[in-house]
Amino acid sequence: MSHHTHEQLAEEAKKLIAEYLYKIDDMKAKERTKIPPQEMPAQDPEIRSHNLDEVALGYTMEQARIEAMRCLQCVKKSCVDDCPVKIDIPRFINHVAHEEYDQAVGVIKEASLLPAICGRVCPQETQCQANCTVGKALKDVDKSVAIGRLERFVADWERATGKIAIPEIKPETGKKVAVVGSGPAGLVVAADCRREGHHVTIFEAFHKLGGVLRYGIPEFRLPNDIIDKEIDVLKAMDVEIKTNFVVGRTRKLTDLMDKDGYHAIFVGTGAGLPMFMGIEGENLVGVFSANEYLTRANLMRAFDKGHADTPIYQSKNVAVLGGGNVAMDSARMAKRLGAENVYVVYRRTEVEMPARKEEVAHAKEEGIQFSFLQNAKKILGNDKGRVKEMQCVRYELGEPDASGRRRPVLIPNSEFILNVDTVIVAIGNGSNPLISQTTPLLNVNKWGNIIVDETQKTSVNRIFAGGDIVLGAATVILAMGEGRRAAAAINKMLAEEIEKEKTAMN
Ligand SMILES: Cc1cc2nc3c(=O)[nH]c(=O)nc-3n(C[C@H](O)[C@H](O)[C@H](O)COP(=O)(O)OP(=O)(O)OC[C@H]3O[C@@H](n4cnc5c(N)ncnc54)[C@H](O)[C@@H]3O)c2cc1C
Numbered sequence: 001m002s003h004h005t006h007e008q009l010a011e012e013a014k015k016l017i018a019e020y021l022y023k024i025d026d027m028k029a030k031e032r033t034k035i036p037p038q039e040m041p042a043q044d045p046e047i048r049s050h051n052l053d054e055v056a057l058g059y060t061m062e063q064a065r066i067e068a069m070r071c072l073q074c075v076k077k078s079c080v081d082d083c084p085v086k087i088d089i090p091r092f093i094n095h096v097a098h099e100e101y102d103q104a105v106g107v108i109k110e111a112s113l114l115p116a117i118c119g120r121v122c123p124q125e126t127q128c129q130a131n132c133t134v135g136k137a138l139k140d141v142d143k144s145v146a147i148g149r150l151e152r153f154v155a156d157w158e159r160a161t162g163k164i165a166i167p168e169i170k171p172e173t174g175k176k177v178a179v180v181g182s183g184p185a186g187l188v189v190a191a192d193c194r195r196e197g198h199h200v201t202i203f204e205a206f207h208k209l210g211g212v213l214r215y216g217i218p219e220f221r222l223p224n225d226i227i228d229k230e231i232d233v234l235k236a237m238d239v240e241i242k243t244n245f246v247v248g249r250t251r252k253l254t255d256l257m258d259k260d261g262y263h264a265i266f267v268g269t270g271a272g273l274p275m276f277m278g279i280e281g282e283n284l285v286g287v288f289s290a291n292e293y294l295t296r297a298n299l300m301r302a303f304d305k306g307h308a309d310t311p312i313y314q315s316k317n318v319a320v321l322g323g324g325n326v327a328m329d330s331a332r333m334a335k336r337l338g339a340e341n342v343y344v345v346y347r348r349t350e351v352e353m354p355a356r357k358e359e360v361a362h363a364k365e366e367g368i369q370f371s372f373l374q375n376a377k378k379i380l381g382n383d384k385g386r387v388k389e390m391q392c393v394r395y396e397l398g399e400p401d402a403s404g405r406r407r408p409v410l411i412p413n414s415e416f417i418l419n420v421d422t423v424i425v426a427i428g429n430g431s432n433p434l435i436s437q438t439t440p441l442l443n444v445n446k447w448g449n450i451i452v453d454e455t456q457k458t459s460v461n462r463i464f465a466g467g468d469i470v471l472g473a474a475t476v477i478l479a480m481g482e483g484r485r486a487a488a489a490i491n492k493m494l495a496e497e498i499e500k501e502k503t504a505m506n
């Protein structure tokens with residue numbers, strides 16, 4: 001990343017607009033691919049590693065426009081094929097190129113309800129941007145049209161102009177839908193079912209809505225304000241919200257139907273059960289699951305040291321175990337909470353890391369140290385039961401395994417000591433068994449994920465499920481896609497019932 005300032009990037013874009021605007025609709029593909037890709041302005045790494053403000057600052061209008069002019073408006077839309085919710089990407093981009101932002105928002109919202117969120121956190125480089133014709137022509141996926149950044153620009157424009165529309169709601173049907181869990185899957189179901197005129201209640205275990213968007217993904221990647229705005233829309237639609245309500249404990253899932261009169265339930269409880277390494281020393285004080293660490297930092301505001309109810313003690317040297325986005329978020333959060341040294345300890349090399357390239361680049365810029373081909377063997381404590389250091393071992397890469405990535409092979413007698421006082425385990429999450437244990441007829445697979453059919457219907461009549469509780473730890477856009485499908489099936493089921501009831505009455 002080049003570290004041009006916001007102002008420099010805006011100035012460059014203005015010059016490009018002057019050069020290209022007069023022929024906006026007449027450029028040949030070759031000419032469009034010559035327009036330089038627009039870099040995302042970002043906070044200075046030294047400054048941002050000490051604050052929680054958003055790292056990426058968003059395109060200026062000129063940057064968005066010039067980036068949109070790079071799109072070739074392909075006939076075979078590989079970007080749409082690769083988008084999990086099939087946004088009509090060239091159409092919205094064409095509106096951006098012509099400064100028709102209202103229409104651009106409209107096109108995106110035909111398919112995706114949360115563009116400000118998806119524009120920020122979707123892994124576009126492996127989805128819509130992966131096979132973009134421009135990236136292919138330039139033989140570099142990083143030079144594809146920046147679809148995600150344009151999506152974010154459009155959504156931010158809508159928010160900034162205060163034009164967020166409250167969807168129209170059909171007349172009340174008298175039917176009640178319960179949504180369990182308020183992550184992206186649950187939020188989408190709530191909106192889509194409420195639009196049909198059904199009474200919708202969201203039941204959420206935490207005291208705030210948003211799921212991982214709120215408690216997992218840190219503010220420096222996804223500001224809470226954006227989640228709040230989406231939830232405000234649901235409130236304005238009269239969606240009922242019950243927080244601090246743990247379904248399976250506060251009330252059984254089936255009781256919501258049998259005792260509380262809900263006609264359909266959507267289960268979107270996510271994959272919130274942290275996995276551990278199973279090594280010696282994981283119960284020492286100073287070992288956290290990434291879930292706990294990030295929840296305390298984000299949801300419980302641990303960074304607000306003087307005021308937080310559950311502050312995290314000051315760490316000096318932190319090891320983060322894992323190589324995915326969760327590991328990147330934990331490492332970057334630890335740095336912001338004041339750690340001097342943060343090491344990401346990963347068994348393979350950077351090439352095999354599942355984390356987004358951009359997040360790894362940002363982490364490096366912020367001073368996170370990467371210890372590749374290493375792993376923890378045991379964690380050692382002092383006489384007070386606190387982490388004192390971690391014994392690590394070294395690996396080399398062998399043959400590819402089932403995932404296609406080269407297998408890490410342990411180097412015998414390669415043990416060494418890493419001086420750390422905090423260890424954050426970020427090696428994955430499983431599904432919480434609470435609901436399946438208290439709903440015996442609900443079929444789950446061997447990992448505890450709920451089994452659904454192609455309409456997201458579970459083995460129990462009137463109960464649907466989607467998102468991470470079905471897919472295992474996946475992505476925001478996939479969770480939203482499943483929510484959409486489930487809401488469509490619920491709405492169809494209830495519409496048929498209403499029709500039957502009407503016929504019976506006549
Ligand atoms: C740190 C982190 C970073 C990530 N970064 C990205 C990223 O950059 N891009 C991306 O696309 N994806 C990312 N993901 C994955 C993504 O956030 C998830 O795939 C997505 O949030 C799943 O949505 P969901 O609606 O299925 O569940 P969740 O978002 O997990 O929400 C489930 C909700 O259900 C509630 N709940 C659970 N049990 C109960 C119960 N019994 N009763 C009531 N409520 C309950 C939970 O409290 C939670 O609020 C990240 C995940 C993590 C943990």
Ligand code: SF4
Nearest residue numbers: 071072074079132133
């Ligand atoms: S593939 Fe790329 S260039 Fe073609 S329409 Fe999609 S975004 Fe535009």
